[in-house]
Amino acid sequence: MAKIAAIPMILTALCVFVGGTLWTVVYSFTSSKLLPKAKWVGLDQYERLWNTNRWIVSIENLMIYGICSLVFSLVIGFVLAALLDQKIRFENTFRTIILYPFALSFIVTGLVWQWILNPDFGVQNIVRSLGWASFEFDPLYNQDIVIYGILIAGLWQGTGLIMVLMLAGLRGIDQEIWKAARVDGIPTWKTYIFIVIPMMRPVFITTLVLIASGIVRVFDLVVAQTSGGPGIASEVPAKYVYDTMFLRQNLAQGFAASTMMLLAVAIVIIPWAYLEFGSRKRD
Amino acid sequence: MTEAIAGFEGAHGPKPRRTFSRRNIFLYGTLIMVALYYMLPLYVMIVTSLKGMPEIRLGNIFAPPVEITFEPWVKAWAEACTGLNCDGLSRGFWNSVRITIPSVIVSIAIASVNGYALANWRFKGANVFFTILIFGAFIPYQVMLYPIVILLREIGLYGTLWGLVIVHSIFGMPILTLLFRNYFTSLPEELFKAARVDGAGFWGIYFQIMLPMSLPIFVVAMILQVTGIWNDFLFGVVYTKPDIYPMTVQLNNIVNSVQGVKEYNVNMAATILTGLVPLVIYFVSGRLFVRGIAAGAVKG
Numbered sequence: 001m002a003k004i005a006a007i008p009m010i011l012t013a014l015c016v017f018v019g020g021t022l023w024t025v026v027y028s029f030t031s032s033k034l035l036p037k038a039k040w041v042g043l044d045q046y047e048r049l050w051n052t053n054r055w056i057v058s059i060e061n062l063m064i065y066g067i068c069s070l071v072f073s074l075v076i077g078f079v080l081a082a083l084l085d086q087k088i089r090f091e092n093t094f095r096t097i098i099l100y101p102f103a104l105s106f107i108v109t110g111l112v113w114q115w116i117l118n119p120d121f122g123v124q125n126i127v128r129s130l131g132w133a134s135f136e137f138d139p140l141y142n143q144d145i146v147i148y149g150i151l152i153a154g155l156w157q158g159t160g161l162i163m164v165l166m167l168a169g170l171r172g173i174d175q176e177i178w179k180a181a182r183v184d185g186i187p188t189w190k191t192y193i194f195i196v197i198p199m200m201r202p203v204f205i206t207t208l209v210l211i212a213s214g215i216v217r218v219f220d221l222v223v224a225q226t227s228g229g230p231g232i233a234s235e236v237p238a239k240y241v242y243d244t245m246f247l248r249q250n251l252a253q254g255f256a257a258s259t260m261m262l263l264a265v266a267i268v269i270i271p272w273a274y275l276e277f278g279s280r281k282r283d
Numbered sequence: 284m285t286e287a288i289a290g291f292e293g294a295h296g297p298k299p300r301r302t303f304s305r306r307n308i309f310l311y312g313t314l315i316m317v318a319l320y321y322m323l324p325l326y327v328m329i330v331t332s333l334k335g336m337p338e339i340r341l342g343n344i345f346a347p348p349v350e351i352t353f354e355p356w357v358k359a360w361a362e363a364c365t366g367l368n369c370d371g372l373s374r375g376f377w378n379s380v381r382i383t384i385p386s387v388i389v390s391i392a393i394a395s396v397n398g399y400a401l402a403n404w405r406f407k408g409a410n411v412f413f414t415i416l417i418f419g420a421f422i423p424y425q426v427m428l429y430p431i432v433i434l435l436r437e438i439g440l441y442g443t444l445w446g447l448v449i450v451h452s453i454f455g456m457p458i459l460t461l462l463f464r465n466y467f468t469s470l471p472e473e474l475f476k477a478a479r480v481d482g483a484g485f486w487g488i489y490f491q492i493m494l495p496m497s498l499p500i501f502v503v504a505m506i507l508q509v510t511g512i513w514n515d516f517l518f519g520v521v522y523t524k525p526d527i528y529p530m531t532v533q534l535n536n537i538v539n540s541v542q543g544v545k546e547y548n549v550n551m552a553a554t555i556l557t558g559l560v561p562l563v564i565y566f567v568s569g570r571l572f573v574r575g576i577a578a579g580a581v582k583g
Contacts, residue, residue, distance in 0.1 A: 001404075001484065001485035001486075002400040002404030002405075002406045002409075002485055003400075003406045003407075005396050005397075005399075005400050005485060006396070006397055006400045006401075006406065006409070006412070008393045008397070008452070008456075009393070009397045009400075009412055009413075009416065009456065009460065010412050012416065012419075012453050012456055013412045013415040013416050013419065014412075014415075015434065016419070016427055016430070016431065016434070016453055017415055017416065017418070017419030017422060017427070018415060019430065020426070020427040020430030020431060020434075021422055021426050021427065021430075023430045024426050024427070024429065024430060036429075036433070080317065083310060083313060083314055084314075086310060088310060088311070088314070092569075093318075094314050094317075094318055095573075096566070096569070097318045097321050097322060098317065098318065098321050099565075099573070100321070100325075100562065100565055100566070101321065101324070102576070103510055103558075103561040103562055103564070103565035103572070104514070104558045104561060104562065105513070105514030105515075105516065105531050105557070105558070105561070106514070106516065107514075107516050107531040107534055107535050107557070108514075108531075108534075108554050108557055108558040109324075111534070111535075111538050111550065111554045112324040112327065112328055112551075112554060113324065114538075115327065115328075115331065115344070115547065115550070115551065116323075116324060116327055116344065118344075121339065121340075121343075121344050121547070122344055125343070125344075126343050126344070126345065129343065156321065156324065160321075161576060164573055164576070213421050216423050217423060217424065219516075219517055220516040220517060220531075223516070223535065224516075224535050224538075224539070227539060237425075238423065238424075238425055241425040241428075242425065242428075242517075242521075245428065245429060246521065251429065254425075254429070255429070257425075258423065258425040258426045258428075259426070261423045261425055261426065262422060262423060262426050265421055265422065265423055269418070269421050273418070
């Protein structure tokens with residue numbers, strides 16, 4: 001009976017997760033256009049992919065966005081958690097305010113920040129009206145910095161979650177550690193950096209994996225905030241795949257791009273899984 | 284997070300001596316600045332949606348409205364155009380409701396049974412499937428988008444509401460199954476054994492013992508799913524047709540449409556309307572919401 005009840009799970013695991021992934025990888029070696037066709041062309045799609053400017057731009061954007069959002073969300077998330085962990089009053093209020101953007105969709109996030117960063121009405125306009133007439137801050141209309149405009153929105157939406165996870169980690173630290181550090185006269189910031197953070201390694205690793213797998217998925221935020229523009233300056237891989245498969249009817253090219261995304265995720269996940277589950281077995 | 288109640292003994296930093304000590308001013312000052320920054324977009328959305336277009340063109344986006352008008356809200360809800368349809372965002376709202384309700388019910392029903400089977404029955408190969416499921420959670424959606432199009436087309440559900448329900452059930456499965464498995468594992472095993480001795484079967488135990496005992500985890504799962512499915516964009520745009528597009532997709536089409544004059548106040552009203560459902564859930568559920576995301580994230 002248990003097995004029959006678990007049929008949806010078995011089907012999902014085998015047909016969708018394993019089957020679907022293999023299917024996509026296999027068909028990335030074909031020349032499928034509008035419909036999938038088993039006409040093999042070897043690595044042609046990959047060669048074309050890495051010769052496409054749009055894809056290169058996507059990868060560069062993902063790297064910048066990824067590294068920045070990793071560093072900033074870890075640092076901001078940890079600092080906010082440490083501030084909230086000082087037995088302060090209104091902790092719940094502060095936490096509720098910082099976490100609420102996480103409940104909003106990327107579409108909503110992208111549209112709000114599109115409005116705030118609008119050069120004619122938003123931040124730039126206000127600073128100019130205060131008298132600084134040459135002030136320039138128009139990330140969404142400037143090819144060179146557009147990805148940072150998206151980063152601002154992404155961080156606003158996501159840091160709350162990191163803060164909550166870090167806070168849970170900080171609360172898991174034995175209070176005796178703090179007492180001992182104080183008795184020894186170690187300054188608070190040193191205790192954080194040399195004692196607490198190393199102790200929170202598991203929390204950092206989980207958040208790292210979480211942020212990393214979220215970064216690869218960035219799609220709706222870009223669609224809402226810039227639609228990939230100006231020009232192709234804010235394209236990301238997930239959008240490249242979607243556009244190639246569903247708007248440009250170039251299926252195999254999309255499969256090749258998504259296989260590259262899978263590869264990127266595997267590079268992060270497999271070492272993590274090895275560390276996490278490999279060591280658990282040895283215990 | 285429960286230790287917060289523990290009081291002042293063992294405070295982490297040096298003990299605050301005066302209310303207006305330098306440390307407190309710095310601490311609360313920083314936190315208030317941060318809180319203001321995080322509140323800002325919500326404030327801007329609300330303020331903009333209550334202004335008329337002339338006021339927006341002249342003024343500053345942070346200024347409160349001089350003349351409050353609810354017209355943008357009415358327009359966003361009932362008149363805003365996407366393509367040829369001009370019946371507003373209400374269409375997307377009801378589509379999202381019709382998508383979210385069955386998706387939440389089906390995905391939770393499947394995942395809770397999965398979790399129960401994994402925790403208490405441990406059939407052969409169970410762990411293999413479970414491991415695949417958990418790893419599946421990390422596969423970029425883009426990899427599986429097209430194979431699912433084919434699967435749905437084969438069973439004749441591509442482009443329909445039920446097709447989307449299946450998709451949400453599939454992608455919600457890893458995290459929810461994990462959530463339920465962990466919860467059911469934490470229940471005392473004697474309970475299950477006693478019921479077995481009394482001759483209760485798979486479904487008997489599930490409905491009569493497990494379900495009544497696990498209401499809190501069902502609430503957590505519901506919060507997780509309602510917000511997740513309501514906020515979804517990718518699956519909505521890939522697996523449905525324009526007349527059943529969920530609210531997020533329609534919102535994006537309204538705001539980012541290239542035709543016509545941009546009505547920023549209507550756009551912001553529409554944006555708030557779309558964010559309202561998850562926001563209400565978030566503010567009402569409070570700790571349960573945090574518990575949901577923490578359970579999902581930390582154990583993942």
